[in-house]
Amino acid sequence: MRVQRSPELAKLAEHWGTAAGQSCFQRFAFARTWGEVFFRRGMTPLVVHDAAGKWILPWAAREGVLFPIGHGVFDYVDAVGPGAAAGSLEARAGALAQALRRCPNWWRMEMQGLPEDSSFLGFWRRLAAELGAAAAITPFAAAPQLRRGAGGAASVEEFARGHGRAEERLRQAERRGWLGRVEQAAERRELLAWLLEQKQRRMEARGETNVLQAGEAEWLGAMVGLGREAGVELWAYRHDGRPAAGLLTFLLPPVRYGYLLAFAAEMAAASPGITLLYFVLRATIGAGMDFDFLTGAQAYKLRFANATRRLLQFRVQRAPLRR
Numbered sequence: 577m578r579v580q581r582s583p584e585l586a587k588l589a590e591h592w593g594t595a596a597g598q599s600c601f602q603r604f605a606f607a608r609t610w611g612e613v614f615f616r617r618g619m620t621p622l623v624v625h626d627a628a629g630k631w632i633l634p635w636a637a638r639e640g641v642l643f644p645i646g647h648g649v650f651d652y653v654d655a656v657g658p659g660a661a662a663g664s665l666e667a668r669a670g671a672l673a674q675a676l677r678r679c680p681n682w683w684r685m686e687m688q689g690l691p692e693d694s695s696f697l698g699f700w701r702r703l704a705a706e707l708g709a710a711a712a713i714t715p716f717a718a719a720p721q722l723r724r725g726a727g728g729a730a731s732v733e734e735f736a737r738g739h740g741r742a743e744e745r746l747r748q749a750e751r752r753g754w755l756g757r758v759e760q761a762a763e764r765r766e767l768l769a770w771l772l773e774q775k776q777r778r779m780e781a782r783g784e785t786n787v788l789q790a791g792e793a794e795w796l797g798a799m800v801g802l803g804r805e806a807g808v809e810l811w812a813y814r815h816d817g818r819p820a821a822g823l824l825t826f827l828l829p830p831v832r833y834g835y836l837l838a839f840a841a842e843m844a845a846a847s848p849g850i851t852l853l854y855f856v857l858r859a860t861i862g863a864g865m866d867f868d869f870l871t872g873a874q875a876y877k878l879r880f881a882n883a884t885r886r887l888l889q890f891r892v893q894r895a896p897l898r899r
Contacts, residue, residue: 601650631657673706685892716889720881774838820848
């Protein structure tokens, strides 16, 4: 096993995110951009990999806490590599656990969003067993999904028949405004800023803390700047020339991931957010792809979902370091 620092991560790029069945968050552009933002903010890279780079554990550390790169920003986290590498990594669980036990400079390890269907689940379970009573893998959350043909719609027409009210609102919106994907760089930046502002206002109105703080917003801005290179899409619904709703998605065929949805509060009665989401769902089905709503079982997601992906959390708690 090897541990590499941030400047050397580029050497692993050819192996990073090549695993079929893993999510958009396992792509190198996501980890690299996250590192560029958060390693400047006091987080230390702790990337473990085998000599050939066939499997990678993209982790970081801060103030005695170990966590995967993207913690709090990526909905899915996991080891990176092809499915064939899972057995090789599992065989290293004992050695990694031994190294962790010898290291005194951490007191907690946490990972939220490990897919239950991960090919690397055997490794995480074995690592937990090797670490003993201090480690546990428990249920965390669920990610609703719209899977094309999985007991649901096999075509746009079939999908529309099952959602008559949403279809009617979409027709009204198309007559009164514009819905589509935003391609021009300046417009994408403006829409992202609007999305983040609406998100902040809504959270404040609920008395909640927005998880998208300055660092997370900077990461999103950098990702939007990458555009199609990172599969980042921005969709808008404009009514009378003004933003009514916006949606940020990540695309990694055959799946589109819905990451950030917001709408103008003054138009809430007309459901502009649901209307834009429905527009994008139609486009996704039309392209023969699935849609992943990511973490959270909100009612608007369950309205369209026909499947669920269960997620786990891995946590190790040690006694705090003595000062």
